[in-house]
Every structure is written in C-alpha cells, then in structure tokens.
Amino acid sequence: xxxxxxxxxxxxxxxxxxxxxxxxxxxxxxxxxxxxxxxxxxxxxxxxxxxxxxxxxxxxxxxxxxxxxxxxxxxxxxxxxxxxxxxxxxxxxxxxxxxxxxxxxxxxxxxxxxxxxxxxxxxxxxxxxxxxxxxxxxxxxxxxxxxxxxxx
Numbered sequence: 001x002x003x004x005x006x007x008x009x010x011x012x013x014x015x016x017x018x019x020x021x022x023x024x025x026x027x028x029x030x031x032x033x034x035x036x037x038x039x040x041x042x043x044x045x046x047x048x049x050x051x052x053x054x055x056x057x058x059x060x061x062x063x064x065x066x067x068x069x070x071x072x073x074x075x076x077x078x079x080x081x082x083x084x085x086x087x088x089x090x091x092x093x094x095x096x097x098x099x100x101x102x103x104x105x106x107x108x109x110x111x112x113x114x115x116x117x118x119x120x121x122x123x124x125x126x127x128x129x130x131x132x133x134x135x136x137x138x139x140x141x142x143x144x145x146x147x148x149x150x151x152x
Contacts (some may be wrong), residue, residue, distance in 0.1 A: 002058045002073035004051050004119075008087065009079050015093040018073035023095035025102035027108050031090030033083050043124045047080040047089060050118040054078070061112045069105040071096040076109060078119055089121075 001017040015028045033045050047114065058076045066072055074094040083089045094106040113119075121132045 001077065002055055002062060003075065003077040004049055004054055004058075006081040007079070009077055009089075009091050011088060011091050011093075014075050014077050014091045017075045020073055020093040020095060021075060022061070022097060023102075024097050025099035026093065026095045027099075027102040028094075029090070029092040029106050030088050031110070033085050035085045037123055037125075040083050040125045040127075041135045042085065043091060043126060044085065045083045046124060046129075047078070047083060048120045048121040048122075049078070049080045054117050054119055057117045058113065061109055064112070065094075065105050065109050068108075069096065069101045071101055071105060074105065074109060076087055076097075078113070078117070081117065089097040112118065 001014065011028055011030055015026060019026055033042070058078075062074045062076060064094065065074055071094065075091070075093040077091045079087075079089045090110070092106055092109045092113070094102050094109065096102040104105055122129050123132055
C-alpha cells in the first residue's frame with residue numbers, strides 16, 4: 001500500500017494492510033506534528049507534494065526495502081495539506097517473519113522517504129513560517145512552467 005492523501009491517517013487501517021499469517025512482526029512508525037522547533041511554538045505543518053513523482057518514489061522505496069530485507073509487506077502513506085499539532089503526517093508499516101528485519105526495514109523506509117520523496121514541509125509559527133529540509137530532496141519544489149517565446 002502506497003498513498004498520499006489530504007485526509008487524516010488511520011494507522012490501524014494502514015497497519016492491517018501488511019499483516020499476514022506468515023509475519024511474526026509488525027512495526028508501525030507514526031510521524032506526528034510536534035508543538036515546537038528550536039524554542040519556537042509551531043502552530044501546524046503544511047505539506048505539499050509533487051504527487052505523481054512522490055508516489056513513484058514511494059513505490060521505489062517499497063521495492064528497494066523489500067528486496068534488501070527479503071520481506072513482502074510494506075505500507076507507506078503520507079498526508080499533505082495542513083496538519084495540526086499532534087496529528088499524523090506519515091505512517092510506515094512493515095511486517096516480516098522476524099522482528100529484527102521489521103525494525104531495520106521500517107527505520108530505513110522512513111529515512112528514504114525523507115531523502116528522496118518530493119514532499120515539502122512548511123512549519124507555521126506564531127510569527128511566520130519556514131520551509132524545512134527542502135534541500136535534502138533529489139527534487140526541488142516545482143517552479144511554474146515558463147513559456148519560451150524566443151524564436152531561436
């Protein structure tokens with residue numbers, strides 16, 4: 001299961017997608033909005049995504065991690081739009097026959113999502129906002145298309 005949504009995430013529903021009788025371990029990571037950053041009060045986060053590419057990259061991560069750890073069951077779902085304090089913005093659920101692989105694979109999925117998936121986070125404070133860690137992505141925030149009218 002791979003997904004991007006504007007709706008609140010249901011971790012139990014997403015985790016149930018990876019549960020199978022052959023899996024003895026299920027690890028679920030919930031990325032949640034915290035209320036502060038470097039001493040500043042965070043009011044909410046706003047996420048934007050290049051959705052088509054984000055879904056493609058999430059599927060690549062799923063395939064990569066399944067192959068690396070010899071597992072078959074990974075779910076990655078990210079929320080976009082405004083996410084209030086305490087709400088969930090990312091759910092990663094990994095199931096495997098053994099716990100060690102499930103823990104390591106889940107950790108690696110989260111890291112890879114932050115590294116290569118074109119989803120951008122804006123922290124909104126009482127006195128302004130800032131985009132966070134956009135420079136970590138292989139892709140930059142998409143700019144509007146520019147029409148070239150030169151006849152060269």
